[in-house]
Amino acid sequence: MMRLRNLLTVANNKSFTMRSNLTTDNYKDSASWFSKLLVRKIEPTKESHSRMLSDKEIIYALHTHNVRPDSMSEYLKNYKTTVSLINEKKANLSCKLVASWAVQVGDMDQTLHLWKYTGGFEKIDQAKEDLWNDPEYLKLMQERSKFLRSRHLQYLLAFSYWPKIESRIGKNIYEMRSYRLTPGTMIEWGNNWARAINYRKHNNEAFAGFFSQIGRLYNVHHIWCYNSLQDRKETREAAWRSPGWDECVAYTVPLIREMHCRVLAPTDFSPTQ
Secondary structure (H helix, E strand, C coil): CHHHHHHHHHHHHHHHHHHHHHHHHHHHHHHHHHHCCCCCCCCCCCCCHHHHHCCCCEEEEEEEEEECCCCHHHHHHHHHHHHHHHHHCHHHHCEEEEEEEEEEECCCCEEEEEEEEECCHHHHHHHHHHHCCCHHHHHHHHHHHCCEEEEEEEEEEECCCCCCCCCCCCCCEEEEEEEEECCCCHHHHHHHHHHHHHHHCCCCCEEEEEEEEECCCCEEEEEEEECCHHHHHHHHHHHHCCCCHHHHHHHHHHHEEEEEEEEEEECCCCCCC
16 A cells, blocks of 8 residues: 555656646746747936937927818918028028928828927027017918818937938938837837848938927837838838848837828928928
């Protein structure tokens, strides 16, 4: 009887060992799979995110206007006149229009205007003070309000690892891919995209990359330039064939709460075409 009890004990111990090994192996496989979804962390820092990722002396203002469907032509004429007025006062305002677009795919009857201020928020304060005391500017603003349904303004900083913004010529379309990130993940985003952008430079498609400072926070905007929708398709497919691109995407996807894509066409007064 004692021997039978001993044999059963040995058998149970072996069974437990096998189950333990199987559980451990399963855990290792699961952990290995799960680790692929985790973002690459960097060490905590006391530096502000914006100081680490960008030049804070150059601020971009992104104006998003939702236009009444029957008023687009009048609206564009008004804004073109406004741009001419600001260009005349450029020496005092320290700002310039970088790009002006109308949405072709996405939020229809919408325009976006990207302005650059050199000298930080101090220059923005000075420009606002100057313009809001200009009767002609105020008259144009009042007229424009008749053409609008709503509007939104964000102040942005450019990611330092993106190529320098350069105006394009010829006939192009632009894609703005906007991301709402989980709060606290901007550094991880920058850490991964500093590598990822290298896979998207071969066709000169990278136009600009920004993150928000004031307005909707933890917003990122990546702007790409293509000759056509077919060119966009072929360029994006080529990126997926580049070893390493899929890994960068895998690390950034868990950071995203929401994604938004718009295809844009330059207005006739946009500095970049």
